[in-house]
Amino acid sequence: MTEEIGINQLKRRDFLRAGLVFGAGAAGLAAGYAAVPDAFARAVYAAKTNGVANDHVLVMIQLAGGNDGLRTVIPLQDPKLHDLRPKLADMSVGQALPISGDFGLNQNLKGVKSLWDQGKVAIVEGVGYPNPTFSHFESIRIWETGDPTRRQVDGWLGRTLAQAYDSFGHPLTGCACGTTDVPGALRDLQATLTVINNQKQFGFSGGSEVEAAVGALYKGTPGIYGALFDTAIATARETIGTLKSSDAAYQPMAQYSDAAKLVYSSKNQLAAALQLAAELITTGTGVKLLHVTLGGFDTHYTELNRHDDLMGYLDQAVSAFYQDLSAHGVADKVLIATWSEFGRRPKENASGGTDHGAAAPVLLIGNPVKGGLYGQAPSLTDLDPTGNLKFAVDFRSIYQEILGGHLGADPKEILGDSFAKLGVLKSPVAAFG
Amino acid sequence: MSTAERLPQRPAVSRRAVLGAAVVGGAGVAAARLWGGAALDRLAPARAGQANLAGRGDWNSPLGGESAQVAQLLRRATFGAGPAELEKALSDGFSKTVDRLIETKYAPPPAFGGDAAGRLNVGQLQQWWVTHMLTSPTPFAERMTLFWHGHFTSDFRKVGLQTPFIYWQNLTWRDMALGDLRTMLKRVTTDPAMLRYLDLATSTGASPNENYSRELMELFTMGPGNYTEDDVRAAAKGLAGWVEPRPAAITPDQPVAGTFAPQRAYKGAAFKYLGKTAQWNTDSVLDQILAQTATAPFVVTKVLQNFVMPAPSKDYVNRLAAGFKSSKYDVKTLMRDVFKSPEFVSATAYRSLVKSPTEFMVHALRALGAQSAAQVRLALAAAPNLGQVLFDPPDVGGWPNNEAWISSNTVVGRVNFVSSLLDSVKAALPSAKDAHRQHLDGVLSPQTAAALNQATDDHNRWLLVLASPEFQLK
Numbered sequence: 001m002t003e004e005i006g007i008n009q010l011k012r013r014d015f016l017r018a019g020l021v022f023g024a025g026a027a028g029l030a031a032g033y034a035a036v037p038d039a040f041a042r043a044v045y046a047a048k049t050n051g052v053a054n055d056h057v058l059v060m061i062q063l064a065g066g067n068d069g070l071r072t073v074i075p076l077q078d079p080k081l082h083d084l085r086p087k088l089a090d091m092s093v094g095q096a097l098p099i100s101g102d103f104g105l106n107q108n109l110k111g112v113k114s115l116w117d118q119g120k121v122a123i124v125e126g127v128g129y130p131n132p133t134f135s136h137f138e139s140i141r142i143w144e145t146g147d148p149t150r151r152q153v154d155g156w157l158g159r160t161l162a163q164a165y166d167s168f169g170h171p172l173t174g175c176a177c178g179t180t181d182v183p184g185a186l187r188d189l190q191a192t193l194t195v196i197n198n199q200k201q202f203g204f205s206g207g208s209e210v211e212a213a214v215g216a217l218y219k220g221t222p223g224i225y226g227a228l229f230d231t232a233i234a235t236a237r238e239t240i241g242t243l244k245s246s247d248a249a250y251q252p253m254a255q256y257s258d259a260a261k262l263v264y265s266s267k268n269q270l271a272a273a274l275q276l277a278a279e280l281i282t283t284g285t286g287v288k289l290l291h292v293t294l295g296g297f298d299t300h301y302t303e304l305n306r307h308d309d310l311m312g313y314l315d316q317a318v319s320a321f322y323q324d325l326s327a328h329g330v331a332d333k334v335l336i337a338t339w340s341e342f343g344r345r346p347k348e349n350a351s352g353g354t355d356h357g358a359a360a361p362v363l364l365i366g367n368p369v370k371g372g373l374y375g376q377a378p379s380l381t382d383l384d385p386t387g388n389l390k391f392a393v394d395f396r397s398i399y400q401e402i403l404g405g406h407l408g409a410d411p412k413e414i415l416g417d418s419f420a421k422l423g424v425l426k427s428p429v430a431a432f433g
Numbered sequence: 434m435s436t437a438e439r440l441p442q443r444p445a446v447s448r449r450a451v452l453g454a455a456v457v458g459g460a461g462v463a464a465a466r467l468w469g470g471a472a473l474d475r476l477a478p479a480r481a482g483q484a485n486l487a488g489r490g491d492w493n494s495p496l497g498g499e500s501a502q503v504a505q506l507l508r509r510a511t512f513g514a515g516p517a518e519l520e521k522a523l524s525d526g527f528s529k530t531v532d533r534l535i536e537t538k539y540a541p542p543p544a545f546g547g548d549a550a551g552r553l554n555v556g557q558l559q560q561w562w563v564t565h566m567l568t569s570p571t572p573f574a575e576r577m578t579l580f581w582h583g584h585f586t587s588d589f590r591k592v593g594l595q596t597p598f599i600y601w602q603n604l605t606w607r608d609m610a611l612g613d614l615r616t617m618l619k620r621v622t623t624d625p626a627m628l629r630y631l632d633l634a635t636s637t638g639a640s641p642n643e644n645y646s647r648e649l650m651e652l653f654t655m656g657p658g659n660y661t662e663d664d665v666r667a668a669a670k671g672l673a674g675w676v677e678p679r680p681a682a683i684t685p686d687q688p689v690a691g692t693f694a695p696q697r698a699y700k701g702a703a704f705k706y707l708g709k710t711a712q713w714n715t716d717s718v719l720d721q722i723l724a725q726t727a728t729a730p731f732v733v734t735k736v737l738q739n740f741v742m743p744a745p746s747k748d749y750v751n752r753l754a755a756g757f758k759s760s761k762y763d764v765k766t767l768m769r770d771v772f773k774s775p776e777f778v779s780a781t782a783y784r785s786l787v788k789s790p791t792e793f794m795v796h797a798l799r800a801l802g803a804q805s806a807a808q809v810r811l812a813l814a815a816a817p818n819l820g821q822v823l824f825d826p827p828d829v830g831g832w833p834n835n836e837a838w839i840s841s842n843t844v845v846g847r848v849n850f851v852s853s854l855l856d857s858v859k860a861a862l863p864s865a866k867d868a869h870r871q872h873l874d875g876v877l878s879p880q881t882a883a884a885l886n887q888a889t890d891d892h893n894r895w896l897l898v899l900a901s902p903e904f905q906l907k
């Protein structure tokens with residue numbers, strides 16, 4: 001069986017193949033893979049195809065529950081907004097941070113506004129897909145799989161991992177931070193990935209004997225979950241060691257805080273999750289595709305304060321993350337993108353909130369971005385038959401941009417189709433153009 | 434999204450090989466049958482020498498034998514059994530045990546209360562419930578309450594702790610757990626915590642809030658694709674009018690339902706809902722949902738994925754759904770049909786379900802006879818890292834199941850819980866001599882068998898049994 005190679009041998013093989021080409025150096029060669037804690041070198045080893053052999057990193061931030069686009073990027077001049085939202089509109093408009101004559105950011109997105117002023121934020125307006133579903137779970141699945149027809153079961157990032165990266169030998173290539181389960185976007189049965197809820201607790205508390213015993217137990221495990229179990233343990237053991245050295249090496253260069261006012265979701269540790277992401281990125285672990293989640297956006301009631309709190313929370317976490325990356329000199333490599341299953345209904349309800357909607361803006365943040373407004377803000381007068389905003393940009397256009405322009409993967413192979421180009425990146429990977 | 438769509442496939446062999454996993458050679462040696470006399474030996478015969486356990490490259494289902502059926506029943510319908518419970522169930526036999534579990538009236542938990550003002554402490558509430566899971570003489574009721582807590586879910590964050598609402602919900606769910614679905618849906622709809630969690634309490638007929646209406650159909654009864662957006666809006670109109678109860682004095686241990694405020698209800702003309710035009714109200718909306726062909730199969734599928742197998746066949750679902758519907762949606766009838774169905778003891782069902790973190794931890798505590806407050810707190814402390822915090826589901830869909838419980842984070846968390854638990858029971862560790870038979874049916878992988886053969890003391894044997902892949906499954 002030619003494929004039967006241990007983890008170390010595989011790394012070594014990839015190292016020899018890729019390392020020479022990309023010049024990791026003779027010292028690295030002699031010492032082997034583990035002795036080259038350089039983000040660029042690690043990224044090279046993780047690449048399975050030549051196109052993705054760059055050192056770019058993607059961080060997807062899920063705004064779970066359906067983020068209200070009209071309170072994120074606020075139309076300032078449209079009188080219709082007040083008619084639709086007598087309780088919600090005026091405060092939003094009055095306090096918005098203008099980014100153009102017609103639009104302003106939520107007043108709590110102060111850090112994002114300052115990045116916007118530096119040309120580091122691209123806002124794609126009116127993002128959605130045809131025949132929208134208003135079910136959280138169906139729409140989350142559509143965004144996660146990149147397939148509005150709902151046939152695809154693997155996540156778009158999971159497929160990317162499986163097709164373009166060597167995630168078996170490099171389980172940190174795809175990593176979910178601040179959660180306990182594998183996010184759907186990263187899921188693929190042929191990809192290995194890491195889930196780390198909290199780096200301080202990620203390790204075998206019983207010590208190396210327990211770790212060794214468990215490592216011996218989870219091999220060739222029978223049953224339908226056998227491979228999942230064995231992969232999870234092998235991945236954890238591989239990653240724990242890496243994380244230990246990362247933890248020791250990492251010096252945070254920004255103030256992260258989860259002490260901001262919390263809303264009703266258990267998943268609100270975005271700042272901690274992004275700090276872990278920063279640690280993994282800045283210490284050269286070879287992470288490429290990161291996923292974090294901020295919950296609580298299902299604002300059916302008393303939305304005004306709740307949504308503002310969430311915006312402030314997002315803003316603090318992202319600002320600290322960007323500052324940290326920047327101070328470590330790696331901000332040029334990292335693209336941050338938000339996603340949410342849908343926006344919210346333009347018309348408010350009796351509870352001072354909004355029900356499930358459709359099109360909404362997506363934020364792309366970071367040095368790789370060419371700042372500005374893209375897409376088309378939906379009309380408040382020309383709503384669809386369900387009273388929702390019509391989309392102008394297929395969400396897969398953004399995926400295509402990320403995959404082709406930032407990561408250098410083949411978007412068509414992963415998404416199964418081509419979509420309108422947006423041009424949101426400053427210097428997209430050459431092949432993507 | 435359903436588990437059926439995500440049923441893990443055995444990946445190509447290259448994946449395992451690349452991970453450095455040993456390729457399993459041969460099927461191993463079947464265990465010799467050396468009967469030892471006690472009931473346990475009917476479950477999994479003791480072997481002549483403990484140091485000679487043999488595993489198999491596959492796990493051959495032992496469910497052809499009644500004793501293994503009983504053990505599986507107790508793993509799935511309760512939180513695993515201690516020696517005395519197992520002994521009793523084995524001597525009663527499978528069928529009688531099913532009847533006993535289902536027909537025994539639940540033992541109410543001790544009053545929880547809260548502070549003088551009726552405020553709750555969620556940590557104490559979790560401790561109260563897990564303790565009752567551990568010690569209740571009717572653990573099936575606790576298992577069903579946990580199931581409904583994940584199905585008709587609410588979280589303390591949105592519901593709040595200033596009133597006893599989230600505690601009341603737990604009492605109500607336990608009380609209705611084996612009732613009929615129609616009565617359950619009415620109690621769910623008017624439950625104060627639910628009124629808050631899905632916003633029905635602030636909805637009005639004039640300006641309906643769709644949250645409860647949508648999730649009632651999508652998550653509680655019918656599943657997506659069986660109603661339109663117009664139906665969501667229609668039901669929202671029909672359901673509006675409920676408000677939170679405002680009793681003159683709150684008695685913490687006596688749940689009160691929400692009240693109906695007619696002035697807040699819909700007052701316009703008749704409207705169409707699920708194909709029929711009428712003056713819809715809460716009762717008729719619930720009746721209309723139960724009249725839909727999608728409802729029984731949807732609920733039955735969720736039950737089967739929790740109690741039998743991750744991907745039940747259509748025929749199986751439809752057969753049980755027909756019985757459920759013709760029993761007027763009697764949950765007792767359904768659960769009896771589920772446990773007594775041939776599929777429940779089929780080889781396909783064996784080790785096809787992953788224990789939820791709560792099931793895993795409560796089973797481990799029971800296995801070690803660990804019931805102290807400090808030991809329950811170990812479980813509560815481990816819960817967030819394993820992905821299941823009681824009264825705090827990740828979203829309105831409750832908790833995912835089966836393969837979603839397995840990640841690099843959660844497997845380490847499970848092993849660490851076992852380590853901390855074993856440390857805490859150090860002096861009082863029960864003998865591990867029979868642990869692999871009592872808790873793993875004596876059906877072991879070659880790796881588990883080999884590790885147990887090499888283990889030199891009870892601490893290590895328990896560690897291996899409770900941290901094994903076999904123990905993570907039910």
